[in-house]
Amino acid sequence: MQKSQGNFMQGKFITIDGVEGAGKSTQSDLIYQYLADKGINIKRTREPGGTEMGEKIRTLLLSNSTGKMHADTELMLMFAARNEHIQNKIIPALAQGDWVLSDRFSDASYAYQGGGRGLNMARISQLESWVLQSFTPDMTFLLDVPVEIGMKRIESRGEKDRIEQESLDFFNRVRNVYIERSKQYPDRIKLIDASQSVENTLSQIQEILKML
Numbered sequence: 001m002q003k004s005q006g007n008f009m010q011g012k013f014i015t016i017d018g019v020e021g022a023g024k025s026t027q028s029d030l031i032y033q034y035l036a037d038k039g040i041n042i043k044r045t046r047e048p049g050g051t052e053m054g055e056k057i058r059t060l061l062l063s064n065s066t067g068k069m070h071a072d073t074e075l076m077l078m079f080a081a082r083n084e085h086i087q088n089k090i091i092p093a094l095a096q097g098d099w100v101l102s103d104r105f106s107d108a109s110y111a112y113q114g115g116g117r118g119l120n121m122a123r124i125s126q127l128e129s130w131v132l133q134s135f136t137p138d139m140t141f142l143l144d145v146p147v148e149i150g151m152k153r154i155e156s157r158g159e160k161d162r163i164e165q166e167s168l169d170f171f172n173r174v175r176n177v178y179i180e181r182s183k184q185y186p187d188r189i190k191l192i193d194a195s196q197s198v199e200n201t202l203s204q205i206q207e208i209l210k211m212l
């Protein structure tokens, strides 16, 4: 599983993250098209989810009918889904030379369960080491947008899911953790000003993709 075990990981693993309304889905479509046009075989996926079991866990995590859930349970379910995702989808794709583009990955657990829910970061890190070992994305695009702008963009959507119903303070804590992590891991996490237009946001991303 470790990328350090020689060259068998041929593909690149790219993740995209950020608060609600940052435009992850919009930019994922465009990144996919940009890379596909360059002849790269790229698989799109998402978290929580990405596998049959992961999608079932996603439903449990996001459905309002799930009711109250302990924050530790939420964290462990995110990582349970992630383990399936890594073992059964991401690693096999990378090993056969495909690139993988995931809408969210483990930075989201630090941001939402650590920042939002207030779970201890060191414990999240222990769980991450257990599940990911040394596996890590080659590059992460953090689409950063003030929470109020993100909320405005998605206000026309229907009913909010279990996590979307959290407060503005919750999402500001989420955003702050993302920004902190981009400072902590500047080589991997590229902070993109996603308050710009779709086109300007994409061109910031493309400049970085050219370096991969």
Ligand code: Z5A
Pocket (backbone or CB within 6 Å): 019, 020, 021, 022, 023, 024, 025, 026, 027, 047, 048, 078, 103, 104, 105, 106, 107, 108, 109, 110, 112, 113, 153, 154, 163, 164, 165, 194, 195, 196, 197, 198, 199, 201
């Ligand atoms: N979660 C967690 O807690 N812990 C974890 O470890 C993981 C996840 C992995 C599901 O995520 C939830 O899981 C999420 C975090 C939690 N919870 N919450 N709340 P999700 O990624 O599936 O859900 P989402 O955040 O709502 O993602 P999304 O649907 O992809 O939304 P988006 O990033 O905002 O993307 P969008 O659809 O492209 O953009 C939203 C709207 O803005 C849309 O109308 C666009 O046309 C518009 N838009 C996009 N870009 C722009 C620009 N540049 N300008 C103006 N308008 C724009």
